[in-house]
Amino acid sequence: MSLHPSLQSYADAWTHSIEAISELVTPLVEGEWNRATPCPGWSVRDIVSHVIGLDCEMLGDPRPIHTLPRDLYHVQNDHQRYMEMQVDVRRHHTAPEMTSELEYTIIRRSRQLRNESREPGAMVRGPLGTEETLEFAMRKRAFDVWVHEQDLRVAVGRPGNLDSPGAYVTRDMLLAVLPKVVAKDASAPANSAVVFDVHGPVEFLRTVRVDADGRGTIDGAPSLGPAATLSLDWETYVKLACGRVTPDAVYDRIKTEGDLDLAQAILHSLSTTP
Template sequence: MTVHPSLQPAIDAWTHSIEAINELVKPLAEGDWNRPTECPGWSVRDVVSHVIGVESEMLGEPRPIHTLPRDLFHVTDEFSRYVEVQVDVRRCHTALEMTSELELTIIRRSRQLRNETRSPRTTVRWPLGAGPERTLEHQLTMRAFDVWVHEQDLRRALGAPGNLDAPGALVARDVLLAALPKVVAKDAGAPPGSAVVVDVHGPVEFLRTVRVDADGRGTLDSSVSLGPAVTLAMDWETYLRLACGRVRPEGVAGRVSAEGDPRLAEAILRAFAVTP
């Protein structure tokens, strides 16, 4: 048996991004590993540690037994504490230790994925120990999403832009757009009967309309709305940074155009972040 065709796009996107991360960090000097990223409290080393840690858990490796310091301001709940263990345990690792572990993890995980024969609908344990069980297809899609987003975190921290149109970018687009109706209708409270248009340009381009029905539920489509309550226009990287909580709206005010109801536009942008 071979990998199910519906799983291959996520596996390919994951492979492209994690190999790009490996190439990015392999030549880094020790000091570069300490550069801050847009992930609160995390350096370049910490982002790579997170990627290694999650993929190690996907391989079935036991979690490290480790007590976190009490002064980590960005650790605010059980989920962040769970995630932080794999990060903090590697904060004393050297550049060579980091790159060696990353390369070995990629080799082992790639082999595991090449030999994946389960159905996409197989129920699997969700990584990071949080939430209900998910399908294998969903799990692999979210791993492709997470690794590509962290590749971009590293690129911004290291001043090495690229791959904004990579296979992982298309996975990220679909994951983030799936959350947009809730952002507009529930979190921002767009009124029933209204429509909000999001127009994104750049390496990944799309125009989507969220329509709020009489019951206050949002739906997403690609048709143009006449007279929307709000139209938001921005470049793809800005959309990514806002939707992943890497920057607050005021930090990219010059890169976002908002037309229509200013209060609703502000509420949508305030609620735009959909990742932990």
């Protein structure tokens, strides 16, 4: 048996992004691994450590036994502490150690994916002792690796791959949470609609509709009288939704129409990554 067809797009997206990450960081000299990235609190080395660590967990490797320092300002909750463990344990690794472990992890994970025979609904280990389906875990890995590829591209000044396979997985992951963002987090009024018009390498027009009970749904049909419309480019949308920038920092790249207070509330609720 081989990888289930419904999982292949996630494997392809992961492969594309992980190979791009390897290409980005392999030429870096030691000092460049300490460059800051848009991901709060993490350097280039930290992001690569995170990517390695989570793929090792997908392989079933045991998590490191390690005590975190108390002065990590960006670590505020259990989820962040969980993620920081794989990062902090590698903070003093050299550039050759990092690239070697990355390449070895890519080889192991690629072999695992080629031989993967489990069904999409098979349960696998998730963060903090949770369980999740294999399909969700692979979709989340493709999303995570693409977002971190973009973090690294910003850090090393090599933009690109904004429309690669991982970008479309990311689009779908971010769209899935938009109804909650609009209806619950931003408290859009009942019986209203909000339109998102995103342009650039990845384009989409989506309408989030809030029903009489305050529940949100999303579709691709335009709304004739939306409460608010938000127009922005794909890169800005990703950076907002992944908490890489604040709305105030990119306000000149966003066009809002209709209820401006609601639009502001949505923009400030858009960041949904832990």
